[in-house]
Amino acid sequence: MSFTRAFAGACRALPRVALPLALAAGLAGFVSPEQMRNMRRPPFELANLTCDQLWYLREKIRADGGICPRDERARRAFFRTRTCISPDERVLPAEVRTYLDAVRKAEQARACDAE
Numbered sequence: 001m002s003f004t005r006a007f008a009g010a011c012r013a014l015p016r017v018a019l020p021l022a023l024a025a026g027l028a029g030f031v032s033p034e035q036m037r038n039m040r041r042p043p044f045e046l047a048n049l050t051c052d053q054l055w056y057l058r059e060k061i062r063a064d065g066g067i068c069p070r071d072e073r074a075r076r077a078f079f080r081t082r083t084c085i086s087p088d089e090r091v092l093p094a095e096v097r098t099y100l101d102a103v104r105k106a107e108q109a110r111a112c113d114a115e
Contacts, residue, residue, distance in 0.1 A: 031093050034064045039095075043102035051112035058103045065092045 031039075038061045046054065059074045068084035069075040089097055 031095055032064055035061055035096055038064065039099045043099070043106075046103055046106035047109060049106065051107065051110055054103055054107045054110070054112060058100060058107070061096060061100060061103075062089070065089075065096060067092065 038057060041049075041057075046057075049057070056077075059069070059078060063069070063074070063078035063082065063084075066083075066085035067089055068087040069079055070087075085091065089100065092100075
């Protein structure tokens with residue numbers, strides 16, 4: 001039996017809720033090309049962005065990682081045609097979580113509204 005058939009069979013056996021979590025676990029440590037593009041700006045340049053730009057950047061990176069939106073604004077902006085895989089950012093690679101922390105620090109320094 002090929003790996004693809006075995007994997008497909010195992011996926012059918014998983015409950016629908018567990019499948020996205022299993023896929024997220026399999027992709028842990030993987031930074032998508034879209035996330036890499038969003039993280040191109042060096043962290044020291046984040047202080048030059050407005051609060052709205054920082055919000056957009058943070059939520060775009062979260063959405064590209066499949067993280068469920070926390071508010072209606074993010075849901076409308078990024079999840080009209082997507083599905084999320086987890087509300088927990090711990091499924092994101094460490095590199096992405098570190099960058100998100102830098103974005104949040106820039107938001108705090110600018111006194112942007114909390115989520």
